[in-house]
Amino acid sequence: MPDISVKVDGMNFANPFVIGSGPPGTNKNVIGKAFDEGWGGVIAKTVSLESDKVKNVAPRYAKLKSRETGEVIGFQNIELISDRPIEIWEKEFREIKDKYPDGMLIASIMEECEEWRWKELTERCEAAGVDGFELNFSCPHGLPERKMGSAMGQDPDTVEQVCGWVRSATKKAVWAKMTPNITHISVPAASALRGGASGISAINTILSVTGVDLDKLRPVPTVQGYSIPGGYSCQAVRPIALRMVMEIARDCPGAQISGIGGVERGNDAVQFILMGCHTVQVCTAAMLQGYGMVKGMIGELEEFMTKHGFETIEDFRGHALQYFTTHYDLVEKQKVAREARAGQSSRDNEWDRENITNHTSKLTANEAETESASQPASAAAKGK
Numbered sequence: 001m002p003d004i005s006v007k008v009d010g011m012n013f014a015n016p017f018v019i020g021s022g023p024p025g026t027n028k029n030v031i032g033k034a035f036d037e038g039w040g041g042v043i044a045k046t047v048s049l050e051s052d053k054v055k056n057v058a059p060r061y062a063k064l065k066s067r068e069t070g071e072v073i074g075f076q077n078i079e080l081i082s083d084r085p086i087e088i089w090e091k092e093f094r095e096i097k098d099k100y101p102d103g104m105l106i107a108s109i110m111e112e113c114e115e116w117r118w119k120e121l122t123e124r125c126e127a128a129g130v131d132g133f134e135l136n137f138s139c140p141h142g143l144p145e146r147k148m149g150s151a152m153g154q155d156p157d158t159v160e161q162v163c164g165w166v167r168s169a170t171k172k173a174v175w176a177k178m179t180p181n182i183t184h185i186s187v188p189a190a191s192a193l194r195g196g197a198s199g200i201s202a203i204n205t206i207l208s209v210t211g212v213d214l215d216k217l218r219p220v221p222t223v224q225g226y227s228i229p230g231g232y233s234c235q236a237v238r239p240i241a242l243r244m245v246m247e248i249a250r251d252c253p254g255a256q257i258s259g260i261g262g263v264e265r266g267n268d269a270v271q272f273i274l275m276g277c278h279t280v281q282v283c284t285a286a287m288l289q290g291y292g293m294v295k296g297m298i299g300e301l302e303e304f305m306t307k308h309g310f311e312t313i314e315d316f317r318g319h320a321l322q323y324f325t326t327h328y329d330l331v332e333k334q335k336v337a338r339e340a341r342a343g344q345s346s347r348d349n350e351w352d353r354e355n356i357t358n359h360t361s362k363l364t365a366n367e368a369e370t371e372s373a374s375q376p377a378s379a380a381a382k383g384k
């Protein structure tokens with residue numbers, strides 16, 4: 001049986017699967033359920049010092065469904081951070097760690113931009129026994145109106161400063177959670193590492209408007225007839241998350257990354273590990289499928305590792321990164337390839353008006369049989 005445990009940043013995860021901050025980590029009961037079902041870690045719902053400033057609305061979710069199957073593809077939320085008092089969280093953190101000493105419990109923290117606030121919050125959570133911290137620089141709605149969340153994460157200097165404050169208050173793991181609502185995600189990621197963060201979590205939700213109700217002519221989710229853009233998650237965001245994780249891994253070599261965004265299966269998580277992640281977080285899928293999904297994810301990860309002969313996660317972590325290059329280089333590689341197969345023509349003038357779907361299919365990497373360098377990677381990965 002392959003070894004799927006992960007040691008990172010002073011923490012020992014029984015497996016790389018971690019509940020991402022949000023409703024699935026919203027109190028002691030549900031966090032306990034996650035550990036009972038076998039999750040390697042839980043990032044609790046984001047806490048702050050003054051929960052009475054947090055006022056949620058309902059409804060606060062909206063789903064984008066497949067036209068054909070009704071499957072949920074995208075999920076929007078306008079939920080804020082935890083509205084539960086820090087004193088309750090301190091008590092529950094202690095109780096969870098007493099009951100699940102081997103489950104990795106990470107406090108997600110967020111505050112206004114004042115040194116004493118971040119330090120006090122860090123020290124109180126640390127005293128309550130958490131294993132590490134995730135700094136929420138990334139919630140895209142509601143909190144930015146108080147200059148928190150993604151309003152901080154979009155300012156690399158602030159990210160660096162806040163990471164420095166938290167670093168001076170704890171020796172434990174400090175992961176900075178990045179907003180995707182920015183042009184170059186590796187800029188604030190590098191600032192976080194410079195400031196003293198030991199790892200990067202990416203991504204939080206993508207600012208979105210899921211749709212407009214065509215009867216009422218109003219955007220959803222609608223609260224008293226009005227709405228705001230919210231955070232988009234679920235499988236639709238996975239390709240964007242993978243790209244952003246790839247950029248962080250490429251631009252911040254050696255960074256410890258916790259990948260997040262649209263993970264629903266073991267094989268989704270494997271793709272984040274192939275991009276360099278140590279751990280992989282799941283939020284929306286746990287809300288839609290329940291905590292028991294982790295068993296299927298563990299099975300799929302073990303199956304993948306057995307198929308390729310990988311004994312540990314380190315045998316393949318980051319393996320796919322070496323296959324990113326420039327478009328110029330792709331053209332060069334194609335030019336020197338010995339024979340161009342008929343279906344791989346890249347000349348635009350060969351498209352005729354009758355066969356656009358065939359042309360599209362032939363140029364699609366995961367449909368057409370291509371001659372690209374895709375030998376089974378197991379041996380190469382282990383020797384990387």
Ligand SMILES: Cc1cc2nc3c(=O)[nH]c(=O)nc-3n(C[C@H](O)[C@H](O)[C@H](O)COP(=O)(O)O)c2cc1C
Binds near residue numbers: 077079139233283
């Ligand atoms: C309803 C909801 C609430 C969330 N609340 C938080 C939060 O309090 N803190 C945080 O850092 N991220 C929060 N997130 C973001 C998730 O942790 C995660 O970064 C994002 O949803 C992408 O992952 P997913 O596709 O697996 O959900 C929330 C997401 C959802 C859907």
